Structures are given as C-alpha cells and as structure tokens.
Amino acid sequence: MSRxxxxxxxxxxxxxRCMTAVGTKAHHARSLAEVLVEGDHRGHYSxxxxxxxxxxxxxxTGICAKDGEPEVEKESxxxxxxxxxxxxxxxxxxxxxxxxxxxxxEVGIGWVVAHGSNHYGIAGYYSMQALKENMIGMSFTNxxxxxxxxxGKECTLGTNPISVAAPAxxxxxxxxxxxTSAVALGKVExxxxxxxxxxxxxxxxxxxxxxxxxKRVLSGGxxxxxxxxxxxxxxxxxGLGMMVEMFCGILAGANYSKHVRTWKVxxxxxxxxxxxxxxxxxxxxxxxNDRMSDLMSIHRGMExxxxxxxxxxAGDPERTNMKKCEEIGGIPYHINVVKYMxxxxxxxxxxxxxxxxxxxxx
Amino acid sequence: MSRxxxxxxxxxxxxxRCMTAVGTKAHHARSLAEVLVEGDHRGHYSxxxxxxxxxxxxxxTGICAKDGEPEVEKESxxxxxxxxxxxxxxxxxxxxxxxxxxxxxEVGIGWVVAHGSNHYGIAGYYSMQALKENMIGMSFTNxxxxxxxxxGKECTLGTNPISVAAPAxxxxxxxxxxxTSAVALGKVExxxxxxxxxxxxxxxxxxxxxxxxxKRVLSGGxxxxxxxxxxxxxxxxxGLGMMVEMFCGILAGANYSKHVRTWKVxxxxxxxxxxxxxxxxxxxxxxxNDRMSDLMSIHRGMExxxxxxxxxxAGDPERTNMKKCEEIGGIPYHINVVKYMxxxxxxxxxxxxxxxxxxxxx
Numbered sequence: 001m002s003r004x005x006x007x008x009x010x011x012x013x014x015x016x017r018c019m020t021a022v023g024t025k026a027h028h029a030r031s032l033a034e035v036l037v038e039g040d041h042r043g044h045y046s047x048x049x050x051x052x053x054x055x056x057x058x059x060x061t062g063i064c065a066k067d068g069e070p071e072v073e074k075e076s077x078x079x080x081x082x083x084x085x086x087x088x089x090x091x092x093x094x095x096x097x098x099x100x101x102x103x104x105x106e107v108g109i110g111w112v113v114a115h116g117s118n119h120y121g122i123a124g125y126y127s128m129q130a131l132k133e134n135m136i137g138m139s140f141t142n143x144x145x146x147x148x149x150x151x152g153k154e155c156t157l158g159t160n161p162i163s164v165a166a167p168a169x170x171x172x173x174x175x176x177x178x179x180t181s182a183v184a185l186g187k188v189e190x191x192x193x194x195x196x197x198x199x200x201x202x203x204x205x206x207x208x209x210x211x212x213x214x215k216r217v218l219s220g221g222x223x224x225x226x227x228x229x230x231x232x233x234x235x236x237x238x239g240l241g242m243m244v245e246m247f248c249g250i251l252a253g254a255n256y257s258k259h260v261r262t263w264k265v266x267x268x269x270x271x272x273x274x275x276x277x278x279x280x281x282x283x284x285x286x287x288x289n290d291r292m293s294d295l296m297s298i299h300r301g302m303e304x305x306x307x308x309x310x311x312x313x314a315g316d317p318e319r320t321n322m323k324k325c326e327e328i329g330g331i332p333y334h335i336n337v338v339k340y341m342x343x344x345x346x347x348x349x350x351x352x353x354x355x356x357x358x359x360x361x362x
Numbered sequence: 363m364s365r366x367x368x369x370x371x372x373x374x375x376x377x378x379r380c381m382t383a384v385g386t387k388a389h390h391a392r393s394l395a396e397v398l399v400e401g402d403h404r405g406h407y408s409x410x411x412x413x414x415x416x417x418x419x420x421x422x423t424g425i426c427a428k429d430g431e432p433e434v435e436k437e438s439x440x441x442x443x444x445x446x447x448x449x450x451x452x453x454x455x456x457x458x459x460x461x462x463x464x465x466x467x468e469v470g471i472g473w474v475v476a477h478g479s480n481h482y483g484i485a486g487y488y489s490m491q492a493l494k495e496n497m498i499g500m501s502f503t504n505x506x507x508x509x510x511x512x513x514g515k516e517c518t519l520g521t522n523p524i525s526v527a528a529p530a531x532x533x534x535x536x537x538x539x540x541x542t543s544a545v546a547l548g549k550v551e552x553x554x555x556x557x558x559x560x561x562x563x564x565x566x567x568x569x570x571x572x573x574x575x576x577k578r579v580l581s582g583g584x585x586x587x588x589x590x591x592x593x594x595x596x597x598x599x600x601g602l603g604m605m606v607e608m609f610c611g612i613l614a615g616a617n618y619s620k621h622v623r624t625w626k627v628x629x630x631x632x633x634x635x636x637x638x639x640x641x642x643x644x645x646x647x648x649x650x651n652d653r654m655s656d657l658m659s660i661h662r663g664m665e666x667x668x669x670x671x672x673x674x675x676a677g678d679p680e681r682t683n684m685k686k687c688e689e690i691g692g693i694p695y696h697i698n699v700v701k702y703m704x705x706x707x708x709x710x711x712x713x714x715x716x717x718x719x720x721x722x723x724x
Binding site: 074076077078079081107108109111113115136149150151152153154156162164166174176178182183199200201202207208209226227228231232233235236237239240242243245246249250251252253256257258279280281283284285286287288291292295298299302303304305306309310311312313314 | 436438439440441443469470471473475477498511512513514515516518524526528536538540544545561562563564569570571588589590593594595597598599601602604605607608611612613614615618619620641642643645646647648649650653654657660661664665666667668671672673674675676
C-alpha cells in the first residue's frame with residue numbers, strides 16, 4: 001500500500017483555508033490547523049486532518065462559535081477559571097495553557113480550568129507547550145461518553161485523556177498522552193473493518209460482558225477503562241477516568257459524564273470541561289533536567305525482552321514518526337482521506353490539498 | 363476462620379508505645395500510629411499494624427531519624443520544596459500536606475514536594491486531609507523498585523501510588539488510592555501461599571515474560587504496570603508510574619527509579635520523594651460538591667451487570683470496611699499478626715495489644 005505525501009505547510013494552509021471559508025476568524029483557524037497537523041505529524045491520525053470535516057461542520061451549523069475570545073471569570077496568582085465562550089477547542093486550550101505558563105513563571109504553578117470548550121485535538125499539544133519554557137505541562141479533557149465503568153453496562157465516561165510532559169536535557173522530553181480507556185474507539189473500529197477479533201479487556205457488549213467481538217462493542221457496548229476487567233485492575237482505569245472528569249467537567253462547571261453530548265451527534269453545544277497545568281521545576285530541586293534524562297536513559301538503555309522491541313519512554317513512538325516525516329519531507333496520508341477532504345473543500349469553494357500524486361510506500 | 367477484635371484506640375496506643383520505647387519523639391509516634399490505624403480501618407492491612415515492626419526497626423537501627431522536624435528549603439505562595447530530614451514518612455507527609463492546604467487557602471493551590479522521606483503508609487491518608495477543608499487533595503510517593511516497564515525485564519519503578527480525594531455533599535467523597543502496578547506485591551504473595559495461579563497481566567518472570575505462576579514473579583520477576591501486557595495497554599500504566607516518579611524523586615531531588623533501595627533491605631537511608639497537592643474548588647466554578655455528588659450518584663445508581671455487585675465509586679469499598687469496624691466495635695486482626703506484634707513489643711519492653719481473646723467470625 002502506498003500513501004500520499006503532503007507537506008506540513010500545505011496541510012496547515014489547507015485547513016486554514018477551509019475553516020476561514022466557513023467564517024472562522026483567521027487566528028482561530030490557524031490555532032486549529034496547528035493542533036491537527038501536529039496530531040498527524042506525531043502519528044495520531046485519528047486526531048488530525050481526518051477530523052477536519054467535523055470542525056468545519058461545527059462552524060457551519062453554528063453549534064461552535066466562530067467569533068469572540070475566551071474570558072477569565074475568576075483568578076488568583078496561581079489559578080484561573082476560564083469561559084471558553086463555545087470557541088474552537090484549540091483556541092480555548094492555547095489561551096488557558098498560556099495563562100497557566102504565565103502563572104507558573106510567577107509563582108511556580110498555574111492551574112487553569114475552562115468550561116464552554118470544544119474538542120481540542122491531541123491533549124499532548126497543550127502539555128508540550130510548557131516544554132518550551134522548560135516547565136512541566138499537563139492537560140486533561142472530558143469527552144463524549146464511550147467508556148463503561150467497572151461492573152456497569154452504560155457508557156458514562158469519555159476516553160478522558162491525561163497528558164503530562166516534562167523536559168529533559170538537550171531538548172529531550174517525556175510526553176505521556178493517553179486515554180484512560182484501554183484503547184481508543186478507532187482501534188476497535190479498525191479491527192472490525194478488518195474482520196479481526198479484539199484482545200480481551202478492550203471492550204464490552206451492551207450487557208456489560210467482556211467481548212472479543214468488535215461489532216458487539218460498537219453496537220450498544222462500550223470501551224473498558226485501562227486495566228480491562230475488574231480482576232485485572234480495570235477499576236483503576238475507571239478511577240482515573242473519574243479523576244479526569246473531576247478536574248474537567250466538575251471543577252470547571254461544564255457538562256460532565258453522561259450529560260456530555262453523544263459522540264458524533266452535534267445537536268447541541270458541547271460545553272466540554274478542560275484542565276491545563278504548568279509547573280516550574282525551578283521552584284523545586286535544582287538539576288531537574290539531568291535527573292529526567294537519567295530516568296529516561298535507565299529505561300531506554302535496559303536490555304529488552306525482544307531485541308527488536310526496545311524499551312521506550314513516553315513520547316518515543318511519536319518522535320520516531322516525526323523523524324520519518326522529516327526524512328520523507330512531509331506527512332503520508334491515506335489517499336481516501338485526502339480525497340474525502342478535497343471533496344469537503346470543493347463544497348465550500350476551497351482549493352484542494354496538493355499534490356495528490358506524490359506517493360510513498362508504507 | 364475468626365479474627366481478633368481490637369479497638370482502634372488500643373492499636374493507636376500500642377503503636378505509640380512501641381515507637382516511643384525505641385526513642386521516637388511522642389508526636390512522631392502518634393503521627394505514624396494514626397496512619398497505620400487508618401490503613402487497617404480502611405481495610406488495607408498491608409499498610410497498617412502489619413508493618414509496625416519495619417518502622418520500629420528503622421528507628422532502632424538509626425536508618426530513619428527519630429528527632430528533628432521537616433524544613434522548607436524553597437518556597438513560593440503556591441509551592442514548596444521540603445527536606446524531610448530522614449524522618450518517619452507520616453511526619454513528613456503531615457507537614458507537607460498542611461503546608462499545601464495553607465497555600466491552597468491563600469492562592470487556590472498548593473504543590474509541595476519532599477525529599478529525604480520514608481515510607482508514609484497509605485497515600486490516601488494525605489489526600490483525604492484536604493477533604494476536611496472541603497478541598498481536593500492529591501498525594502504521590504515513589505517506592506522501592508518492584509515493577510517491570512513494558513518490553514523490559516528489570517524492576518525500575520515502584521508501585522508508585524496515585525491518590526486523589528475530592529469532597530462531595532454531606533460528607534461524601536471520592537477517594538482514589540491506587541498503585542500504578544496492576545496489583546500490589548502482597549496479592550501475588552497471597553496467591554503463592556494459597557498455591558493458586560495469578561491472572562495473566564499481574565506479573566512477569568525474570569525474563570520479562572508474562573506468567574500466571576506467582577513463584578516466578580516473586581523469584582526475580584516483577585509486577586506489571588496497570589494494563590498488563592503491551593497489547594492490553596500496559597504501556598499506559600508504565601507511563602503513569604514514570605509520571606509519579608517525575609513528581610516525586612525527580613522534582614524533589616530524592617532517590618528515584620532503581621536508585622531507590624530494594625524492598626525490605628534497609629541497608630541505607632531511603633531518601634524517598636513525595637508530592638502533596640491541595641486545590642481549593644472555591645477558586646473555580648461554584649457548586650463543586652453538588653456536581654461531585656451527582657457524578658458519584660450517576661455511577662452508584664447505575665444498573666450493574668450482576669445485581670450482587672453494585673457499581674461503586676472510588677472509596678466505597680473502604681467505606682464499607684469502616685462501617686463494619688464501627689458495627690463490631692473495633693478492627694478485626696488475624697491472630698498471627700497480633701501474636702507477632704506482641705512478640706516484637708515484648709522484646710522492647712512494651713505491654714501487649716489486648717485483649718487477644720475477643721474473636722469475631724470473618
């Protein structure tokens with residue numbers, strides 16, 4: 001199979017063109033395009049260009065605001081509550097993360113939560129912003145209910161991601177960016193399309209019973225929290241998903257749990273809750289970056305079980321993907337994604353992603 | 363089987379007597395006794411009276427300091443770095459958590475890390491202190507290496523717990539207190555003693571291969587991170603264990619990863635790193651407690667898969683255990699634990715735990 005190679009700049013410009021064509025403010029469109037391109041660049045295609053049509057539709061239908069700016073509602077030197085004004089998630093996310101970093105420069109930590117937000121792309125995009133200031137960053141968001149709690153049979157929690165980034169020496173970093181579900185819904189869909197079964201512990205059926213049949217998960221069932229069944233520790237993943245909800249919907253006064261609108265159903269405003277944190281290591285023990293590098297070296301340098309599969313640190317798979325993009329000079333996309341997005345663009349009078357004929361083997 | 367019922371006050375006094383007999387300051391002994399009794403009261407016997415001999419030995423050998431107080435080394439309105447002065451973990455933990463709460467009252471958040479600490483009992487003891495002030499509390503500690511990272515075969519991380527407590531209405535609360543390993547070592551030891559196999563995903567052998575034989579885990583193998591194998595998402599638990607290490611050993615400048623001394627080997631000072639956080643919901647959206655109660659009701663009120671196993675919220679199993687203790691008028695201990703501790707007490711001239719003949723069926 002081959003993929004269509006497109007430069008990052010071209011994808012960035014294309015998304016900006018599409019979003020502004022439906023009335024998005026220029027700098028909001030740029031913020032969204034940057035997060036989506038970064039998603040693809042890091043290899044998380046489920047959170048990149050692939051989702052552009054959803055954002056275009058959100059602006060077209062007016063379910064997401066195209067004008068205005070987020071506003072601080074309540075503030076201390078170290079905290080803030082932000083009203084996202086129903087703007088695009090990345091607009092809210094950038095605003096909050098900047099504010100958290102500013103506070104962390106002054107008092108060592110900034111803890112900022114927002115209500116009135118929308119899907120913000122990869123959580124790691126925000127936590128990583130702290131790295132530029134040599135700080136630790138964190139980001140959390142609630143999402144549409146897709147996860148079934150331990151012992152239950154109803155989806156009441158989103159895949160509620162946790163992202164934590166920490167700087168090491170010489171530009172190296174630890175970047176954890178993980179859903180609190182065992183896997184993403186996309187992975188179950190992929191297995192279904194291929195006709196494969198899924199490993200036990202990924203999902204359950206409509207009766208809450210563990211299943212290895214992806215169709216049962218997708219038709220009325222749900223994803224399991226990290227850890228899978230109760231016997232293998234799924235209640236821990238369930239607890240972590242609740243923790244994220246507490247930091248997001250509950251602390252921010254946004255929608256939460258099953259009150260968040262159903263995934264892909266955009267009949268009402270999302271009002272997602274999100275949480276952004278920056279921590280300045282300079283307020284703690286000196287030599288943070290050196291110790292962080294040593295911690296990662298201990299792991300990367302360890303003898304692996306299988307010599308073809310080295311022990312990694314969080315962020316390493318994404319680093320490998322970005323290196324590959326640099327080598328081949330762009331991001332490799334499935335041709336169907338490019339065609340689909342070009343169709344969307346045509347409908348709103350936007351010039352297509354080009355070229356479509358530069359194929360690279362995958 | 364029956365258990366020996368002993369009042370909380372008696373256990374509290376007994377631990378204080380033993381600790382002061384070997385020279386521990388009175389209020390340090392009280393702090394330790396309170397955490398251990400609370401561990402047992404909540405049903406976490408692995409972190410209660412059962413470990414008293416370890417603390418007695420640490421003071422006797424001088425590997426843990428019996429005098430002095432923790433000191434703030436660096437401070438902002440919202441953060442602090444504390445030198446635990448090699449004092450008992452609960453002394454350091456109480457000092458840091460009080461400081462975090464004080465800061466959260468002033469500026470909405472307090473983030474405090476300590477180096478030079480020791481084992482501090484259940485992590486939830488510290489996060490729960492924030493509940494009394496109607497705040498969110500968090501506590502993290504690194505521990506002796508027992509967990510093998512995904513793809514590796516060497517223990518480089520502790521069971522590094524995460525505890526998060528959040529207040530709801532009418533004294534109700536969410537209390538997550540979980541190791542970032544799939545299970546605690548004690549559970550594997552218990553299966554071994556019973557001659558049972560363990561579920562796949564709990565541990566690996568010395569070659570890093572998943573095993574269901576507890577003996578292989580205990581002889582040169584290790585625990586797996588939450589999520590188990592790589593296929594079922596164990597790399598997420600590995601990432602969370604690293605996150606805890608980053609907040610503890612790395613941020614505080616304490617020992618970290620495989621530099622932490624081996625479990626049960628007290629040949630040198632522990633120098634553990636710990637992290638304590640308090641967040642004041644009043645700095646964010648009003649109505650926090652109501653939403654928190656609703657979030658828990660959504661889950662507790664859900665129809666369960668099995669009507670005998672209701673869906674719980676984090677902290678509910680401990681609540682049930684405490685209620686049982688209240689009903690029977692004390693904490694039920696295995697008679698062997700009582701006998702063992704009374705032997706320890708006799709050696710240091712301390713009067714025994716009494717009575718030993720009030721048995722309750724279990």
